[in-house]
Amino acid sequence: MDLRQLRLFCRIVDRKSFSLAADEMHITQPAASQQVRSLERELKTVLLDRSRRTVVPTDAGQVLYRYGREILDLDERARTEILDLGELVAGRVVVGASTGPGDNVLPPMLTEFKRAFPGVSIALHVDDTHAVIERVLSREFEIGAVGAVTPRPELIAEPLARDEIVLVCSPTHPWASREMVTLDEVVAEPQLMQQRGAGVRIVVEDHLRRAGVRPERLNVVMEMGLMESAKQAAIAGGGVTFLSSWAIEPDVEHGTLSVVPIEGFRILRDFYTVRSKTRVLSRAAEALLAFFRERYAEADGGSPPGASAAGSAGR
Amino acid sequence: MDLRQLRLFCRIVDRKSFSLAADEMHITQPAASQQVRSLERELKTVLLDRSRRTVVPTDAGQVLYRYGREILDLDERARTEILDLGELVAGRVVVGASTGPGDNVLPPMLTEFKRAFPGVSIALHVDDTHAVIERVLSREFEIGAVGAVTPRPELIAEPLARDEIVLVCSPTHPWASREMVTLDEVVAEPQLMQQRGAGVRIVVEDHLRRAGVRPERLNVVMEMGLMESAKQAAIAGGGVTFLSSWAIEPDVEHGTLSVVPIEGFRILRDFYTVRSKTRVLSRAAEALLAFFRERYAEADGGSPPGASAAGSAGR
DNA sequence: GAGTGCGATAAGCTTTCCTTATGGATCTTC
DNA sequence: GAAGATCCATAAGGAAAGCTTATCGCACTC
Incomplete structure (x- = not known):
């Protein structure tokens, strides 16, 4: 049984006529006749009484008509919901x-x-x-x-x-009043570093290599997990650390962190x-x-x- | 879309696998692949994510799965009810x-x-x-x-x-004590007759014709509608009338009606x-x-x- | 990296579905 | 009651869909 057969069957019951229903479904009357016959063979019962000009459902036909209406309604709702999913963003x-x-x-x-x-x-x-x-x-x-x-x-x-990754330190750090530091000074300075795999660490190391500095030469005094941990450690005076500008905007504005510009070295990503x-x-x-x-x-x-x-x- | 496609699709979602589902439905994997592809073409959307070994439904696929389950359940119930109608007497x-x-x-x-x-x-x-x-x-x-x-x-x-159609009268009627009357006496006696079209009238007239009596010669004094009317009129002494034995059994037992046997004339039907x-x-x-x-x-x-x-x- | 297993696709055969044509029965009109 | 119109069933043949086997590309495991 397919939904097209079911749709045809219900239309025939509604119209009490094979040929009217066939017309409406844009097939010929013999095709409609064959489809219902096929359905009756599958269900092993007669579904429609054709002994007169007006076609009426048998008892079994009435059962199928009732369920068929429900099934076709669910089918319609499924199609509508799937279409909505494609056209509307949900x-x-x-x-x-x-x-x-x-x-x-x-x-x-x-x-x-x-x-x-x-x-x-x-x-x-x-x-x-x-x-x-x-x-x-x-x-x-x-x-x-x-x-x-x-x-x-x-x-x-x-x-x-x-994004820009910048070097920061606490306002009490000597570099807080510097206008510029050199990259060599950065390499030597006690450094807070985020954990291996963190995006900032990857990018910093990459840029250092491109500037001719091996990342292993950094004076890493603490590994501080991810961004927020490293930031709080720097605010507490633990050392300098590279952080994303997106992450420090409010702290810079409140004066709890200072950005330290590095001569000839800028990390944009x-x-x-x-x-x-x-x-x-x-x-x-x-x-x-x-x-x-x-x-x-x-x-x-x-x-x-x-x-x-x-x-x-x-x- | 047919119910077989829907059944296959739901089985694939359950098993997360085309080939497992195909096996269970006794078709080959390529047939299953083609059927789902056909369904996707009809609904104009991708229903299953096959990028990994485990097949999972897309958002649209999840919608169809949910409705599909309901539709297949209704289909099953329809078939069961139709089958019961055929096997059980309902x-x-x-x-x-x-x-x-x-x-x-x-x-x-x-x-x-x-x-x-x-x-x-x-x-x-x-x-x-x-x-x-x-x-x-x-x-x-x-x-x-x-x-x-x-x-x-x-x-x-x-x-x-x-059934037997018998001639009856009230117990006060002169014929109530007769052991037998002749057909000629019956023809002349005031007669209660049921309406044209009533079964008893048809049968009585038919038997009279076969006995050589034209029904028009009956002395019909009243037309009394159908069976119960004629009976009550007879009980009230309105005359003799032909009634079905099935209809008068309690009245004969209570003595409110008497059966009058007719010589050489009996109506069995x-x-x-x-x-x-x-x-x-x-x-x-x-x-x-x-x-x-x-x-x-x-x-x-x-x-x-x-x-x-x-x-x-x-x- | 090699081997296994899964789903997609191609090619060809089988089955189903469609159409046109026709016949039997019901229904309407005269 | 006869003639004509209309409806559904059935037959025959072509088109479309569904199936299979074979093969390939990719994911996965060892």
Whole structure:
């Protein structure tokens, strides 16, 4: 039995006529006759009494008519809901983010997206960059947002927002009143470093290498987990540390942290969205990616919120 | 979309695997792949994410899974109910009857049938013989029961029960003490006659013609509608009248009516069931007909309840 | 890296579904 | 009651869908 047979059968019962129903379904009368016969063979019972010009259902036919109406209604509702899912943005998006984008970049952006698409339910999970990428590939997160991304064939990365990683210290630190320090001074200075795998650490080490400095030469006095831990340690006077501008904007404004410009060395980076190359994305996830692209384009490269403040301090 | 596709899709979601589901449905994996692809083409969306070894539904797939489960459940229930209708005796039977069988023969029989088949709902409609036959042919009654039937090509008649039509009068009537009257006396006697079309009238007139008496010679002093009217008029001393033995049994026992035997003239008849030759009968109606046949055979010709009493009075 | 297993696709055969044509029965009109 | 119109069933033949076997690309395990 298929739904087309059921639809035809119910139409015949409604119209009390094979040929009227066949017309309405744009098939010929013999096709309609054959389909009902096929249905009767399958159910091993006569469904329609054709002994007179007006066709009426048998008892079995009445049972099938009743259930058939319900089934066809469910079918219609399923199609409508699936179509709505495709045309309207609804459903649930699970986003994973590392601390950089997860703590400071995504919350306001996701809040704005949710306002634009109230039908979307959003879940944000924060983890370190390496874990976020793995969980995207294992299909646990539909979209990831990270501060650093190593090219992998099964990953697609797109820029999300522009960030600057700056060297900071507490206001009581000798460098708080310096206008500039050299890179050699940075290498020697007691350093707070985030855990292995954190996006900031990856990017810093990468930029150091490009500047001819081996990261192993850094005077790392403490490994401090992720962004917030390193920040609080610096505020407490534990040393200098590299942090994302997005993460320190309020602290710089309150004077609890100072940005230390480095001569001839500046770390600008993008946060990236990452997704699995082979995964089919829901319409909601696609809408979120489109929203991110729009925001990135509007920010004209997506300057971080603290970029101008850091720039004026440097001039 | 057909229900087989839907069943396959739900099985794939349950098993998270095309090939496992295909096995269980006794088709090959490529057939399963093609069917799901066909469904996706029809609904214009991807339903299953196959990028990994475990197949999972997309958002649209989850919607279809939910509705699909409901639809398949309804399908199963429809089939079960239709099958039960065929195997168990259930449903509604509409029986039409003329006064003879309708007032006295069918009620106890239908009560007994109902006790044997509690799932059957029975509706009994009483009308005159002619109307009953017409309403059977127009498919309003599935089965009719009448006291007389004229052969018609579109009708099937079967014997239901044996009846005798006897001449009766009140106990105060001069004939109440007669052991026998002649047919000539009957012709001349003031007569109560049922309405044109009533089964008793048809049968009486038929037997009179066969005995060489034209029915128009009867001394009809009143036309009294149907059976009960004629009976009450006779009890009240309005004259003699022909009545069915089934109809007068209690009255004869109570002495409010007397049977008058007629020399050389006895009217024995069968009540008949009638049905349309071309109509498809429900299982319940067929069971009822089988029950009637059984009862008729058990009654060994189906003697009417008052037959022995009338016979002993005649001897 | 090699081997295994899964789903997609191609090619070809089988089954189902459609159409046109025709016949029998019901129904309406004269 | 006869003639004509209309309805549903059935037959025959072509088109479309569904099935199978074979093969390939990719994920996964050891």
